[in-house]
Amino acid sequence: MTVPTKILLEESELPTHWYNIIPDLPSPPPPVLHPGTLEPVGPDDLAPLFPMDLILQEVAQDSYIEIPEPIREIYRLWRPTPLYRAHRLEKSIDTPARIYYKYEGASPAGSHKPNTAVAQAYYNALAGVRKLTTETGAGQWGSALALACRMFGLECEVWQVAASFDQKPYRGSMMRTWGATVHSSPSEMTNAGRAILAQDPDSTGSLGIAISEAVEVAATNDDVNYSLGSVLNHVLLHQTVIGQEATVQLNKVGETPDVIIGCTGGGSNFSGLSFPFLREKLAGNINPVIRAVEPAACPSLTKGEYRYDFGDTIGMTPLIKMHTLGHSFVPDPIHAGGLRYHGMSPLVSHLVDSGLMEAAAIGQVECFEAAMQFAQTEGIIPAPEPSHAIAGALREANQCRESGEEKVILIALCGHGHFDMAAYDAYLAGDLHDYEYPSEAIESALAQVPVVA
Amino acid sequence: MTVPTKILLEESELPTHWYNIIPDLPSPPPPVLHPGTLEPVGPDDLAPLFPMDLILQEVAQDSYIEIPEPIREIYRLWRPTPLYRAHRLEKSIDTPARIYYKYEGASPAGSHKPNTAVAQAYYNALAGVRKLTTETGAGQWGSALALACRMFGLECEVWQVAASFDQKPYRGSMMRTWGATVHSSPSEMTNAGRAILAQDPDSTGSLGIAISEAVEVAATNDDVNYSLGSVLNHVLLHQTVIGQEATVQLNKVGETPDVIIGCTGGGSNFSGLSFPFLREKLAGNINPVIRAVEPAACPSLTKGEYRYDFGDTIGMTPLIKMHTLGHSFVPDPIHAGGLRYHGMSPLVSHLVDSGLMEAAAIGQVECFEAAMQFAQTEGIIPAPEPSHAIAGALREANQCRESGEEKVILIALCGHGHFDMAAYDAYLAGDLHDYEYPSEAIESALAQVPVVA
Numbered sequence: 001m002t003v004p005t006k007i008l009l010e011e012s013e014l015p016t017h018w019y020n021i022i023p024d025l026p027s028p029p030p031p032v033l034h035p036g037t038l039e040p041v042g043p044d045d046l047a048p049l050f051p052m053d054l055i056l057q058e059v060a061q062d063s064y065i066e067i068p069e070p071i072r073e074i075y076r077l078w079r080p081t082p083l084y085r086a087h088r089l090e091k092s093i094d095t096p097a098r099i100y101y102k103y104e105g106a107s108p109a110g111s112h113k114p115n116t117a118v119a120q121a122y123y124n125a126l127a128g129v130r131k132l133t134t135e136t137g138a139g140q141w142g143s144a145l146a147l148a149c150r151m152f153g154l155e156c157e158v159w160q161v162a163a164s165f166d167q168k169p170y171r172g173s174m175m176r177t178w179g180a181t182v183h184s185s186p187s188e189m190t191n192a193g194r195a196i197l198a199q200d201p202d203s204t205g206s207l208g209i210a211i212s213e214a215v216e217v218a219a220t221n222d223d224v225n226y227s228l229g230s231v232l233n234h235v236l237l238h239q240t241v242i243g244q245e246a247t248v249q250l251n252k253v254g255e256t257p258d259v260i261i262g263c264t265g266g267g268s269n270f271s272g273l274s275f276p277f278l279r280e281k282l283a284g285n286i287n288p289v290i291r292a293v294e295p296a297a298c299p300s301l302t303k304g305e306y307r308y309d310f311g312d313t314i315g316m317t318p319l320i321k322m323h324t325l326g327h328s329f330v331p332d333p334i335h336a337g338g339l340r341y342h343g344m345s346p347l348v349s350h351l352v353d354s355g356l357m358e359a360a361a362i363g364q365v366e367c368f369e370a371a372m373q374f375a376q377t378e379g380i381i382p383a384p385e386p387s388h389a390i391a392g393a394l395r396e397a398n399q400c401r402e403s404g405e406e407k408v409i410l411i412a413l414c415g416h417g418h419f420d421m422a423a424y425d426a427y428l429a430g431d432l433h434d435y436e437y438p439s440e441a442i443e444s445a446l447a448q449v450p451v452v453a
Numbered sequence: 454m455t456v457p458t459k460i461l462l463e464e465s466e467l468p469t470h471w472y473n474i475i476p477d478l479p480s481p482p483p484p485v486l487h488p489g490t491l492e493p494v495g496p497d498d499l500a501p502l503f504p505m506d507l508i509l510q511e512v513a514q515d516s517y518i519e520i521p522e523p524i525r526e527i528y529r530l531w532r533p534t535p536l537y538r539a540h541r542l543e544k545s546i547d548t549p550a551r552i553y554y555k556y557e558g559a560s561p562a563g564s565h566k567p568n569t570a571v572a573q574a575y576y577n578a579l580a581g582v583r584k585l586t587t588e589t590g591a592g593q594w595g596s597a598l599a600l601a602c603r604m605f606g607l608e609c610e611v612w613q614v615a616a617s618f619d620q621k622p623y624r625g626s627m628m629r630t631w632g633a634t635v636h637s638s639p640s641e642m643t644n645a646g647r648a649i650l651a652q653d654p655d656s657t658g659s660l661g662i663a664i665s666e667a668v669e670v671a672a673t674n675d676d677v678n679y680s681l682g683s684v685l686n687h688v689l690l691h692q693t694v695i696g697q698e699a700t701v702q703l704n705k706v707g708e709t710p711d712v713i714i715g716c717t718g719g720g721s722n723f724s725g726l727s728f729p730f731l732r733e734k735l736a737g738n739i740n741p742v743i744r745a746v747e748p749a750a751c752p753s754l755t756k757g758e759y760r761y762d763f764g765d766t767i768g769m770t771p772l773i774k775m776h777t778l779g780h781s782f783v784p785d786p787i788h789a790g791g792l793r794y795h796g797m798s799p800l801v802s803h804l805v806d807s808g809l810m811e812a813a814a815i816g817q818v819e820c821f822e823a824a825m826q827f828a829q830t831e832g833i834i835p836a837p838e839p840s841h842a843i844a845g846a847l848r849e850a851n852q853c854r855e856s857g858e859e860k861v862i863l864i865a866l867c868g869h870g871h872f873d874m875a876a877y878d879a880y881l882a883g884d885l886h887d888y889e890y891p892s893e894a895i896e897s898a899l900a901q902v903p904v905v906a
Contacts, residue, residue: 379561
């Protein structure tokens with residue numbers, strides 16, 4: 001069968017439901033705990049931050065949850081997204097492997113993030129919320145939420161990690177074009193930001209710090225809610241439209257994936273692609289390797305500890321059992337700003353811990369070499385985040401060249417790099433380097449993690 | 454019939470031929486003249502700059518020219534492109550008009566330009582050429598040619614208009630990522646550039662100057678050819694894949710356009726969309742208004758003279774009969790860098806002169822207001838160039854609200870604005886303004902145009 005370059009779906013094939021993997025798992029992930037009582041948090045604990053519809057999705061036991069039509073109306077501005085066969089990339093490295101990439105950069109914000117942003121804005125608007133606050137790293141999440149808030153008439157206020165705020169100024173312009181307000185984090189506007197700046201006036205920030213700032217503003221204002229771009233169950237749930245489409249698309253060309261690879265910061269795009277395939281794996285229908293690739297400079301899954309920790313830096317959030325480098329760990333300013341997070345989605349951590357998924361860490365130089373190879377063959381210039389998935393795929397594909405195996409490799413190309421060109425400039429100028437493995441910083445941060453029996 | 458948000462085509466529906474409108478016209482456009490002899494130029498005159506395959510396309514009399522498979526292979530990386538129904542934009546302005554936009558921003562370079570860049574790189578590679586030189590304004594053309602050269606193993610050297618080189622630094626990064634070399638124009642590297650800088654060391658450049666530089670290097674090196682991103686017949690020919698797809702897509706939803714609108718700098722995206730519809734108009738099957746929208750700061754079709762002039766600033770090119778503001782006219786540095794050209798495609802000029810098409814000029818503030826309205830409803834952030842087409846469409850759609858007419862408006866959304874966010878920053882800061890109509894500068898430039906009987 002001749003495989004076309006792009007495998008497309010009609011709008012009528014847009015998923016009607018999100019897929020919730022939790023009821024299909026051999027065991028549920030450990031509960032999220034209240035930091036004071038160490039009891040599992042209930043809906044009331046989350047109500048200051050999230051609308052009840054999302055809280056119920058967070059703990060849902062249904063396998064499929066219907067996507068409301070107003071959300072599908074927005075999804076149709078870019079969904080279903082294309083699945084590409086990387087014919088030219090394969091040829092350039094002379095591999096017998098067949099590489100497919102699901103491209104989420106076709107969304108107006110340029111990444112997979114609007115899949116959940118639109119859902120979160122919708123439910124908050126339905127609940128009468130006036131404004132959403134959030135954090136953003138590279139700016140992909142912030143711009144997605146800005147877009148989504150504009151679509152449903154909400155205000156949007158974004159704290160962007162200082163390192164990325166400086167590296168990628170035009171992400172902020174994009175957010176403002178869609179009507180959002182953007183601050184560099186740590187900022188002087190919150191207690192959390194002021195506390196960090198008091199310790200380190202030159203702080204380059206981190207996702208954990210920016211979360212603290214956004215949560216603080218939401219928690220202290222009645223008509224303001226908070227929105228998170230990854231980590232939580234309901235976020236991963238919304239992203240499953242990616243993998244549901246990809247299963248249909250691969251079926252259309254008669255393929256079954258042997259390896260599924262995505263990059264992980266909080267884990268949402270990786271989960272979005274892989275969970276619908278993991279469902280088939282749990283049912284015994286297919287048996288792909290499912291691999292998360294994280295930055296060597298922020299290796300929570302491969303070098304962190306699987307234990308309860310705070311989701312943010314200051315310690316305002318509930319305690320989450322996840323692979324963590326310690327909530328006070330501040331990663332080096334690698335260009336993949338969206339992956340600079342000390343923790344991980346508790347669901348991904350649970351799945352890696354139980355052996356249903358695996359993880360690898362790759363340094364940014366190898367990732368950018370892979371991104372260049374990709375851009376020069378497939379045309380699309382990837383964001384630094386999915387360059388980790390591409391690097392992981394090239395490792396597999398190069399092994400296939402040696403072994404002669406014709407593996408089917410499926411990757412999540414979760415966004416384009418149009419707002420990350422300074423990173424490519426650095427690579428082309430020879431100024432990009434790998435950071436040393438931050439063992440002492442991690443050790444010191446892990447020492448500050450609360451001990452939960 | 455319910456119209457979906459996106460009307461998609463399968464790869465099997467990718468056009469197999471380009472459409473050449475010349476044999477279908479009531480009269481052919483006036484010939485291009487040799488500046489010395491004032492005789493029509495022949496293939497030999499063009500051979501120092503272009504490969505013979507493209508020269509033959511420039512003067513072709515066939516209605517359809519087959520697209521070679523290696524070009525279609527690259528086209529399939531993003532083509533066919535989607536046709537959108539602007540449901541949300543329509544609703545936001547309460548118009549009974551139905552607005553469709555053909556979106557070319559899905560290409561890896563983010564615009565329609567690769568449609569011809571890929572073809573030109575292919576034919577040059579086939580002819581054994583080592584390197585292509587070119588000019589670029591906003592950078593859309595330069596990045597498209599960089600991509601195309603990379604795909605066919607050619608070197609690529611780009612002169613970018615200084616105003617855009619400074620405003621949009623990351624377009625250069627994109628070109629370099631695909632392997633090209635980029636210079637700010639006017640540069641010290643060419644006689645043409647040095648001559649301009651001697652007169653005006655602070656020159657912000659123009660497409661005409663950058664063309665002079667790129668042509669000079671190609672003309673003085675045996676294994677180097679020149680590539681033009683608009684204006685010429687063969688460029689417009691390659692762009693007709695846009696309109697051919699759009700005719701099929703509108704047919705699928707049972708629509709016939711009443712008004713077709715595109716922005717014009719050199720005229721290639723406007724022609725690419727409209728020529729296949731003009732073919733039907735000439736055959737008496739449909740009767741749409743076909744309208745070019747140009748910047749009020751560079752109004753060649755609406756304020757220029759229809760006469761022979763040079764295509765570049767220095768006067769190295771053949772003489773072309775076109776609407777011109779004078780080859781020495783340097784437009785104000787509006788953000789739509791791709792539209793800052795003193796002349797026009799001779800084919801578009803001929804069609805406007807013969808009444809088959811019409812033209813309007815719109816200032817950049819109205820264009821950015823339209824672009825904001827578009828971004829906040831449809832999500833996609835348009836490049837400044839197609840914001841002119843959007844502004845033209847909004848004028849029509851607002852008139853329909855008054856009159857109650859249900860016109861079908863088709864526009865060319867030829868690229869996204871991800872590399873133009875500084876322009877949006879200026880708009881949001883209130884720093885964007887319209888330039889005064891440059892009547893004296895145009896008068897003075899027109900006085901320098903050679904008189905051809």
